Amino acid sequence: MAVLQAKLDALQARLAGLSFAPQGWLGAARAEALTRLTAMGLPGKRDEYWRYTDPTGLNVAAATPVALFDPRDEPPPFDAIDRLKIVFVDGVFDPTQSDALAMDGVVIERLAGAEGADIHWASGLYGVLEARGQNPVQRPLATLNSAFASDGVLIRVTATPSKPISLIYQQKSETSDVILHNCIKVESGAEVILLENGAAAARLNHVTEVEIADNARFHHIRAQGRAHSRQSNTHLFARIGRNAAFKSFTMTANGKLTRNDAVLELLGADSVAHVAGVALGDGAFHHDDTVFITHAAERCESRQVFKKVLKNGAVGVFQGKILVKQGAQKTDGYQISQALLLDGDSQFLAKPELEIYADDVKCSHGSTSGAIDETALFYLRSRGVPLREAQSLLVLAFLAEAISEIEDEVISDDIRQRLQSWLARHEH
Amino acid sequence: MMAELELEVRDGVDRETIETVAAMSGTYKYGWSTEIEMDYAPKGVSEDIVRLISAKNEEPEWMLDWRLAAYRRWVQMEEPSWAMLNYPTIDYQDQYYYAKPKSMAVKPKSLDEVDPKILATYKKLGIPLKEQLILAGVEGAETAGERKVAVDAVFDSVSVGTTFKAELAKAGVIFCSISEAIKDHPELVKKYLGSVVPQSDNFFATLNSAVFSDGSFVYIPPGTRCPMELSTYFRINAENTGQFERTLIIADKGSYVSYLEGCTAPKRDTNQLHAAVVELVILEDAEVKYSTVQNWYPGDENGLGGIYNFVTKRADCRGDRAKVMWTQVETGSAITWKYPSCILRGDDSQGEFYSIAIANNAQQADTGTKMVHLGKRTKSRIVSKGISAGRAQNTYRGLVSMHPKATDSRNYTQCDSLLIGDKCGAHTVPYIEVKNNSSRVEHEATTSKVDDDQLFYCRSRGMDEEEAVALVVNGFCKEVLQALPMEFAMEAQSLVAISLEGSVG
Numbered sequence: 022m023a024v025l026q027a028k029l030d031a032l033q034a035r036l037a038g039l040s041f042a043p044q045g046w047l048g049a050a051r052a053e054a055l056t057r058l059t060a061m062g063l064p065g066k067r068d069e070y071w072r073y074t075d076p077t078g079l080n081v082a083a084a085t086p087v088a089l090f091d092p093r094d095e096p097p098p099f100d101a102i103d104r105l106k107i108v109f110v111d112g113v114f115d116p117t118q119s120d121a122l123a124m125d126g127v128v129i130e131r132l133a134g135a136e137g138a139d140i141h142w143a144s145g146l147y148g149v150l151e152a153r154g155q156n157p158v159q160r161p162l163a164t165l166n167s168a169f170a171s172d173g174v175l176i177r178v179t180a181t182p183s184k185p186i187s188l189i190y191q192q193k194s195e196t197s198d199v200i201l202h203n204c205i206k207v208e209s210g211a212e213v214i215l216l217e218n219g220a221a222a223a224r225l226n227h228v229t230e231v232e233i234a235d236n237a238r239f240h241h242i243r244a245q246g247r248a249h250s251r252q253s254n255t256h257l258f259a260r261i262g263r264n265a266a267f268k269s270f271t272m273t274a275n276g277k278l279t280r281n282d283a284v285l286e287l288l289g290a291d292s293v294a295h296v297a298g299v300a301l302g303d304g305a306f307h308h309d310d311t312v313f314i315t316h317a318a319e320r321c322e323s324r325q326v327f328k329k330v331l332k333n334g335a336v337g338v339f340q341g342k343i344l345v346k347q348g349a350q351k352t353d354g355y356q357i358s359q360a361l362l363l364d365g366d367s368q369f370l371a372k373p374e375l376e377i378y379a380d381d382v383k384c385s386h387g388s389t390s391g392a393i394d395e396t397a398l399f400y401l402r403s404r405g406v407p408l409r410e411a412q413s414l415l416v417l418a419f420l421a422e423a424i425s426e427i428e429d430e431v432i433s434d435d436i437r438q439r440l441q442s443w444l445a446r447h448e449h
Numbered sequence: 450m451m452a453e454l455e456l457e458v459r460d461g462v463d464r465e466t467i468e469t470v471a472a473m474s475g476t477y478k479y480g481w482s483t484e485i486e487m488d489y490a491p492k493g494v495s496e497d498i499v500r501l502i503s504a505k506n507e508e509p510e511w512m513l514d515w516r517l518a519a520y521r522r523w524v525q526m527e528e529p530s531w532a533m534l535n536y537p538t539i540d541y542q543d544q545y546y547y548a549k550p551k552s553m554a555v556k557p558k559s560l561d562e563v564d565p566k567i568l569a570t571y572k573k574l575g576i577p578l579k580e581q582l583i584l585a586g587v588e589g590a591e592t593a594g595e596r597k598v599a600v601d602a603v604f605d606s607v608s609v610g611t612t613f614k615a616e617l618a619k620a621g622v623i624f625c626s627i628s629e630a631i632k633d634h635p636e637l638v639k640k641y642l643g644s645v646v647p648q649s650d651n652f653f654a655t656l657n658s659a660v661f662s663d664g665s666f667v668y669i670p671p672g673t674r675c676p677m678e679l680s681t682y683f684r685i686n687a688e689n690t691g692q693f694e695r696t697l698i699i700a701d702k703g704s705y706v707s708y709l710e711g712c713t714a715p716k717r718d719t720n721q722l723h724a725a726v727v728e729l730v731i732l733e734d735a736e737v738k739y740s741t742v743q744n745w746y747p748g749d750e751n752g753l754g755g756i757y758n759f760v761t762k763r764a765d766c767r768g769d770r771a772k773v774m775w776t777q778v779e780t781g782s783a784i785t786w787k788y789p790s791c792i793l794r795g796d797d798s799q800g801e802f803y804s805i806a807i808a809n810n811a812q813q814a815d816t817g818t819k820m821v822h823l824g825k826r827t828k829s830r831i832v833s834k835g836i837s838a839g840r841a842q843n844t845y846r847g848l849v850s851m852h853p854k855a856t857d858s859r860n861y862t863q864c865d866s867l868l869i870g871d872k873c874g875a876h877t878v879p880y881i882e883v884k885n886n887s888s889r890v891e892h893e894a895t896t897s898k899v900d901d902d903q904l905f906y907c908r909s910r911g912m913d914e915e916e917a918v919a920l921v922v923n924g925f926c927k928e929v930l931q932a933l934p935m936e937f938a939m940e941a942q943s944l945v946a947i948s949l950e951g952s953v954g
Contacts, residue, residue: 069531347871362886365853371881373892376533380868380898388892390883 028062031080032161035063038082038198039169047136050148054167057152061159070158073338073370074309078252078278079162084198084224090248090275095442097189098218098244099435104187105129111192111222112171112199118189126180126211132173132202143175146204150230150258154284154313163256163282166228170202173228177206178213178237185214190221192248197222203229205239209262212238214429220246220253220276227255235262235289241269242432244439245279250305252278257296263289263318270427272436273308274301274443280309287314287321287349297326297426299440302335302367303447309338310358316349316379325356328423330416331367332447341386342374349379356386361393361419413444490547496520499659502547506628506662509635519648519658526652532815533844533876536720536757536784544691544722546660601626601665601681613677620676622706623668627695630666637668641699645728645765645792653724653759653786657693661726664694669704669735678934680709683725691722698728700735702768707738709937720748720783724759733768733795738776740933742941745781747948750839752811755783762789766798769824773799776932778941779806779816780948788846790819793827793855800829803932805941807948808841808873817847817864817878822855822888833864834926837873838949844876851888858888866896867925869918869949919946 043051064076078085107129108118114131122129135141148167154160176186188203199222207213211234221227225246233239245253253276261267273279285294300308314323329337339358360369373386393415401411420440427433490501499520503513528539600613601624617624623634631638648658665681683694700706710727723745729737739762748755758781764773775789785808791800802818820829829849837843845864866875877894899921907917923930923945930938 350871360883362883365856365885365887367886369881369883371879371892373877373879373881373894375866375877375894375896376874377866377868377876377896378874380871380873382868382896382898384896386877386892386894388879388881389890390881391889392886 024065024067025062028065028161029059031063031065032058034082035080035165041169045137045139046141046144047132047147050144051168054148054151054164057155058161058164058168061161061164063161063165064159070311072372073340074278074280074307076162076280079224079226079254079280084196084222084252085250086195087223087248087250089192089195090220090246092247095439098439099187099216099432102185102187102216102431102435104185104216105182106187106189107174108189108191109172109201109221111194111197112201114172115191124182124184124186126178126182127186127213128177128179129186130175132170132175135175141175142177142206143204146206146230146232147202150232150260151228151256153260153286154256154258160256160282160284162226162254163228163258166200166202166226166256170200170228173202173204175204176213177208178211179208181212185216187216187218190217190219190225190246192220192222192246192251195223198224200226201228205229205231207231207233207237207239209234210236214240214242216242216432218244220248220251223248223251225251225253225255227253229255229257231257231259231267233259233261233265233267236264237262238266239268240428242427242436243269243271244436245271245273245276247275249275250277252276254280255282257281257283259285259294261285261287261289261292261294263291265289265292267293268295268426268428269297270423270436271298272439273298274439275303275306276308277305278307280311283312285312285314285323287316287318287323290318291320292318293322295324295326295426297324297423298328299420299423300327300329300337301440301443301447302329302331302337304333304335306331306335307338308336309340311340313342314344314354316343316345316352316354318349320351321349322353323355324426325358326423326426327358328420329360329369330363330419331360331369332363334366336368336370339371339373339388341372342376343384343386345377345379345382345384347378350381352379352382352384354382354384357422358388359419360390361416362390363393409448413441416444417441488549489545492545493542494520494544494546494656494660498546502660502662505547505549506631508628508631511639512631515643515648516659519655520660522649523652523655523659526649526655528652532786532846533842533878534784534786534813534815536813539722539757541656546691546693547662601679616676621670621673622675623666624679625666627661627664627666627697630697634666634668637699638666638697641728641730642697643728645730645763646726646761651761654726654761657695657724657726657761661693661695664696664725666696667698667706667708669700669706671702671704673701673704675704675706678707678709680711682711691724693723694725696725696727698737698739699730700732700737702732703734705736707934708740709934710739710741711744720755720757722757722759723782725761727760727762727789729764729773731764731766731768731771731773734770735768736772737764738774738934739764739789740776740937742778742937742944743781743785744944747781747810747812748783750810752783755812756781757784758782758787759784760787762787763792764790764800765792766795766800766824769795769797771795771798774801774803774932775818776803776929777805778929778933778944779804779814780944782814783812785812785814785816787816788818790821791829792821792823793829794823796824797826798824799827801932802829802831802833803929804833805836805926805929805945806834806843806845807836807945808838808843809948810839810841812839812841814842815844815846817845819848820850820860821848822851822858822860825854825856825858827855827858829860831860831862831864832928834929835864835866835875836869836922836925836949837866837875838869840872842874842876844878846878848880848882849890849892850882851884851890853884856885856887860888860890862892864894865925866894867922868896868898915950919949922949
């Protein structure tokens with residue numbers, strides 16, 4: 022009881038700084054979330070689910086101020102890509118930088134504007150997938166988000182739009198504390214690419230709920246903010262129908278604390294769910310990928326590919342789980358988590374789990390950790406490749422499997438360039 | 450069970466083959482119980498019971514204090530619930546914590562004073578005949594040249610006899626019950642008991658520290674290779690009795706010992722509690738091989754009865770180049786909660802863990818290992834094979850931890866699960882914690898079902914489905930079976946087949 026009391030106390034402290042404004046259809050969802058939240062409190066350091074990451078920074082009442090990231094001559098991510106831009110500055114929608122929220126095949130609304138309506142398609146989604154994702158482990162930070170999100174986008178994809186939708190989260194204030202919530206519904210036969218980038222705030226709590234109908238496809242590529250001491254926690258909830266595809270890739274470079282949760286449910290047969298991530302950390306960097314994939318239908322395929330490059334005391338965490346329910350026969354589940362520790366101080370902590378209740382399945386997971394292969398390095402140098410270049414080459418080769426999860430070549434080249442420039446900035 | 454009487458003996462088939470086959474077709478062949486007059490302590494656990502157990506064992510004051518400290522700690526502890534195990538709440542006050550055959554009230558001076566019923570029990574269990582003779586004290590039974598195994602047999606709470614004591618003593622090896630060791634070798638017990646698994650380590654180990662009634666004690670002196678394999682045989686006989694044995698093995702510098710452990714219990718409708726602690730202390734250049742065939746009564750097909758097996762086993766490689774190898778074949782028990790662990794403290798020390806866990810019918814197993822790398826250049830290897838059938842749930846749970854100072858260390862983990870039938874579950878929960886970059890950690894896990902092509906091939910060669918499955922499963926387990934001492938490997942193989950009976954078709 023003492024443990025629960027501490028969580029409830031933490032919640033009360035946090036709630037003091039937030040204002041609760043329930044309105045229209047969204048108000049009902051927010052109130053429901055708040056009820057659930059007040060029963061569970063905020064995550065505690067001793068929760069098994071937070072075994073390797075201390076949630077304190079995400080829990081406390083006020084965000085710690087951070088210095089803004091200086092991009093030097095680096096262009097912003099996805100700059101060369103033709104896309105529909107939606108810009109938030111410190112969590113506030115910026116119409117001057119944003120494109121018109123209109124494109125063939127999609128209906129885009131802001132959460133803040135859609136609130137007042139009596140009924141809305143998103144009422145079947147907002148807080149719904151988040152609530153489903155509370156079992157078997159509680160994710161109170163996502164519930165906090167459902168109750169208090171200040172803005173976000175609601176995207177309904179009815180056909181296949183001509184270009185990607187790009188959410189840009191700029192950070193201009195050193196003390197901003199932002200809660201954003203997106204809902205995306207990809208209707209039958211439709212296909213969309215969603216790009217996300219930027220830190221958004223000194224502290225960001227971000228939730229995206231995605232529903233992918235039968236025969237629909239959803240691609241998600243994200244480059245998280247580069248500010249060194251920003252703190253973020255994100256949740257990606259997805260419900261995937263029959264013969265559908267969900268693919269998400271995240272690049273994280275820098276950030277004092279990042280916790281990315283992905284909670285995916287394969288509910289229709291013959292679908293795929295891929296989540297991949299590369300994380301690069303130098304110094305005060307704690308990065309946690311927590312993935313929970315449920316196979317509830319036959320012949321689905323899931324892949325989790327996570328690679329981390331760590332130096333100077335950076336910490337990488339991977340908690341991945343594949344749950345195969347009874348009857349989800351012919352499941353193909355794959356999970357790999359690997360860390361390249363560039364020096365002796367860094368840490369890699371992993372908990373790759375399988376929970377399987379069907380017998381005709383192929384599930385495997387692998388996890389490795391170690392230093393750069395000296396033999397490979399020696400070989401490259403013997404061929405005249407300078408040390409730094411050789412190291413960069415080997416790091417990029419190590420990350421390649423995760424990057425290859427991005428289908429669009431222009432986007433994957435953009436990500437690769439970004440990784441190279443990070444490596445150049447953080448040379449030995 | 451009397452099938453062999455009805456079998457026709459065909460030409461060219463000898464009686465022994467038929468008996469072996471018949472023995473293998475029984476569901477649980479150790480399910481009988483022996484009617485022996487027992488001396489029970491009152492049900493439940495309290496400080497008084499702890500005092501009583503200590504008094505019955507004629508223990509010195511320091512031992513009683515140690516137990517009481519554990520008990521006082523235990524009452525403040527909560528039973529862990531993190532394992533993937535589902536069982537009704539255990540009423541710790543509804544168990545007998547001490548049961549001793551009446552005929553043992555005065556410890557027999559020699560083995561021929563042991564109650565013949567107990568000896569008959571061990572005979573039924575198939576403890577090698579040679580030891581039977583020795584247990585009966587027959588002169589000249591120790592024929593030279595044959596492979597010998599010294600046995601310490603624990604019946605309910607009490608050690609009933611240890612064989613080959615004299616020969617072991619010649620080599621300087623101490624092999625006796627822990628209650629004797631407390632009396633005869635207090636300096637060793639005081640120094641090492643609880644030094645690997647502290648009194649307050651976990652809920653079950655703490656309970657054991659308070660109420661353990663007996664167990665085995667082994668000390669191998671420096672530079673000594675134990676002249677024979679040592680073995681303990683545990684038997685729970687009495688109803689509603691918890692068995693809490695405590696094993697302490699100390700391998701002094703440069704010594705070697707191979708230790709075998711076997712266990713069975715009668716079929717009963719109620720669940721019985723077993724909470725053991727095994728501590729291994731391994732000093733410089735010493736090596737311990739610890740092999741277990743755990744065949745406690747698993748309960749019937751509907752999950753009625755069976756042993757709740759909560760065991761804490763840990764090896765501390767205290768010296769440089771110390772080596773430990775845990776091998777376990779877990780086929781019994783309704784509930785298994787067991788994580789034999791290695792603390793690799795000495796530089797260049799090595800830990801190995803080989804496990805086969807079979808869960809059939811309503812059995813649940815949550816088992817694995819911990820490899821804690823503290824010393825430089827330490828090595829560990831984990832090979833775990835989990836087999837689930839029926840409605841059983843089988844979980845591998847393991848930890849590999851590389852401390853910042855454990856530079857240039859190495860771990861390789863492989864855990865494979867095999868599912869037979871669509872109502873069982875196989876789970877893997879590994880924890881990997883790497884805190885330096887010169888160490889390499891590799892973890893692989895796979896889950897699959899019995900390969901149809903392999904089954905088809907076996908069937909086409911005239912095997913029935915059950916035989917074919919047993920053969921495929923034995924193949925799946927091969928790497929672990931090979932790590933067992935020879936006699937155990939044979940027993941384990943047939944046990945694999947028996948445990949899976951009724952899982953197909």
